[in-house]
Every structure is written in C-alpha cells, then in structure tokens.
Amino acid sequence: MKTSYLACLATATAIAFAMPAFTAEKAQDFVTKAAVGGMFEVDSSKVAQDKVSAQNVKDFAQKMIDDHGAANAKLESIAGEQKLQIPAGLDAPHRTDLQKLQDGNAPLDQSYVEMQRSAHADAISLFEEYAKDGDNAPLKAFAQETLPTLKMHKEMIEKIATTIGTDPSSATSSTTPAVKTTDTPSAAAPIPGANSFTEDQAKSRIQDAGYSNVSKLTKDDHGIWRGQASKDGKNTTVALDFQGNVIAGSN
Known part of the structure; x- marks a missing residue:
C-alpha cells in the first residue's frame, strides 16, 4: 500500500510539474501572435498615414496607432509579469506586407484597407479562441477586454471599404x-x-x-x-x- 501511495504521489507530482509547461507554451504562442499582429497594425498605419488620400482612411490609421499602441503596451506589461517573451519584430508574412506599403506608390488606400480587413479578421479569430479557452488568467482577461475593440475596428474598416470601392462583394472601382x-x-x-x-x-x-x-x-x-x-x-x-x-x- 505504501509503495502504491508513493507511486501515485510521484505520478501526481510529475503531472503538476508538466502542466505549467503546457500552459506556458500556449500562453507564449498567444503572446507572440498577438504582439506581432499589434506591431503590424501600428507600423502599417504609420506608413499609411503618408500614403493614403481619403480622410476616413487617414483617421482610421491614426486610431490604429492609438488603440493598438495602447494594447501593445498592456500586452508587453502582462507578458513581462508572466515571464513570457515579446517578439523583437514582425514575422516574415507581416514584413512582406509592410514592405509592400513602404515600396508602393501613393495613394495606397485600397492596399491598406484590404490588409486591415484581413489583419482584423485574423486578430478576432485569435483573441476569440484565447478569450474562450486560454489558460493564463491575466492573458485571458486581456483577450476578453480587447476583443470588443478589435470587432469595432473590423466594423469600421468594412464600412470604409464600401466607401472607397474595395469591398469585393460590391461593384468595384476602375x-x-x-x-x-x-x-x-x-x-x-x-x-x-x-x-x-x-x-x-x-x-x-x-x-x-x-x-x-x-x-x-x-x-x-x-x-x-x-x-x-x-x-x-x-x-x-x-x-x-x-x-x-x-x-x-x-x-
């Protein structure tokens, strides 16, 4: 009986030590993806400010700089408290998209709007999943608190898309x-x-x-x-x- 008890205790201890590793891995994945997405929002919007012509697109770009800048700072603070790493820069796909904006000839309203539509669709999917199933309490709360803002941004960019003729579900511009x-x-x-x-x-x-x-x-x-x-x-x-x-x- 004593041997059996010790064996069970050893198994339970092993599981207890293993669980934080899985938790940390999932939390780090969320932090990495959320941070990269947030950095892209700010960086692409800074480029867009000088390369778009429509005022509503300029206003949206400024809002992305303000809102995502604040969210990025909050995420960085939480990640530091949780001993998680913030990536130093963008991943390859986001660097490629950013380079397209940097190298493109103004006006780039259409390109920027389409990138924002895609980026916010991806962000909402990421934050919805972690807000529901995340296992790091501070990060889960952050996802839940940020999600309404991301959805608001998505609604804004969809409305803007219809005003500049970039909504593929409608007749497109020349x-x-x-x-x-x-x-x-x-x-x-x-x-x-x-x-x-x-x-x-x-x-x-x-x-x-x-x-x-x-x-x-x-x-x-x-x-x-x-x-x-x-x-x-x-x-x-x-x-x-x-x-x-x-x-x-x-x-």
Missing part, C-alpha cells in the same frame, strides 16, 4: 475591375476570366463567405484564385473567380 454582377447566379464551378482581385482581396472575399484559415492562395492560368480554407470545422479547397463567386471543393 482600379479594381473584377466583376461581381447582380444578375449572375452563384456558379457551381469557378468561371474563368480576367481576375484583378489582389491576394488580400481574394482572402477577404473568401472570409466574407464564412471561411477561416484561408491559406496557400495562388491565381491559376484561368484567373481563378485557389487555396485552402476551413468551414464548419472541416478543411476544404476553395476557389474565387473573377465574378466574386466562392466555390468550395473545387480543384
């Missing part, structure tokens, strides 16, 4: 001539045609259709954007044609 006609029924298969949706626009359009985790987007020789996404807990291939039709399971 600088974005991809067509979404009101009298064309949803296609059973993607329709070939000259497609001028950018990768960011294609991703946003697919997300607007209810998909998440949109990745590996490439445009084929027929002008059709193809990639991977998930919906209702299932992974699938997905395609976006020049008319804005989103078709799942299309190869």
Whole structure:
C-alpha cells in the first residue's frame, strides 16, 4: 500500500510539474501572435498615414496607432509579469506586407484597407479562441477586454471599404475591375476570366463567405484564385473567380 501511495504521489507530482509547461507554451504562442499582429497594425498605419488620400482612411490609421499602441503596451506589461517573451519584430508574412506599403506608390488606400480587413479578421479569430479557452488568467482577461475593440475596428474598416470601392462583394472601382454582377447566379464551378482581385482581396472575399484559415492562395492560368480554407470545422479547397463567386471543393 505504501509503495502504491508513493507511486501515485510521484505520478501526481510529475503531472503538476508538466502542466505549467503546457500552459506556458500556449500562453507564449498567444503572446507572440498577438504582439506581432499589434506591431503590424501600428507600423502599417504609420506608413499609411503618408500614403493614403481619403480622410476616413487617414483617421482610421491614426486610431490604429492609438488603440493598438495602447494594447501593445498592456500586452508587453502582462507578458513581462508572466515571464513570457515579446517578439523583437514582425514575422516574415507581416514584413512582406509592410514592405509592400513602404515600396508602393501613393495613394495606397485600397492596399491598406484590404490588409486591415484581413489583419482584423485574423486578430478576432485569435483573441476569440484565447478569450474562450486560454489558460493564463491575466492573458485571458486581456483577450476578453480587447476583443470588443478589435470587432469595432473590423466594423469600421468594412464600412470604409464600401466607401472607397474595395469591398469585393460590391461593384468595384476602375482600379479594381473584377466583376461581381447582380444578375449572375452563384456558379457551381469557378468561371474563368480576367481576375484583378489582389491576394488580400481574394482572402477577404473568401472570409466574407464564412471561411477561416484561408491559406496557400495562388491565381491559376484561368484567373481563378485557389487555396485552402476551413468551414464548419472541416478543411476544404476553395476557389474565387473573377465574378466574386466562392466555390468550395473545387480543384
């Protein structure tokens, strides 16, 4: 009996010591992704201020600098208290997007707005997951407190998108001539045609259709954007044609 008790005690002790490691790993992943996303919001918005023309886009960029700057500082403080690391800079995908803005010719209203739509969709997904299932109490509270602001930002940028003609669900401007006609029924298969949706626009359009985790987007020789996404807990291939039709399971 004594041997059995000691064995159980040893097992329980091992589990107790193992659990913080798993907790720390999950918390660090959230901190890393949230910090990188927050840094990108501030850095891209600083670049955009000098390269966008519409006043509502300029105002939005300033709000991102203010709101995400404050959130970034709060996250850094919590991470320090929890002995977690804040990344020193952006990851490769965000550096690439930032470089596009830095190298692009003004006005870049359309590019900036589409990046913000995509970035906020990703941020909301990240914060919703951690607000629900996070196992580090201070970080979970931070996610819960920040989430309403992120959703407000998403609503703001969606409204702005419709005012400058970058909403792929509406008729697009002359600088974005991809067509979404009101009298064309949803296609059973993607329709070939000259497609001028950018990768960011294609991703946003697919997300607007209810998909998440949109990745590996490439445009084929027929002008059709193809990639991977998930919906209702299932992974699938997905395609976006020049008319804005989103078709799942299309190869």
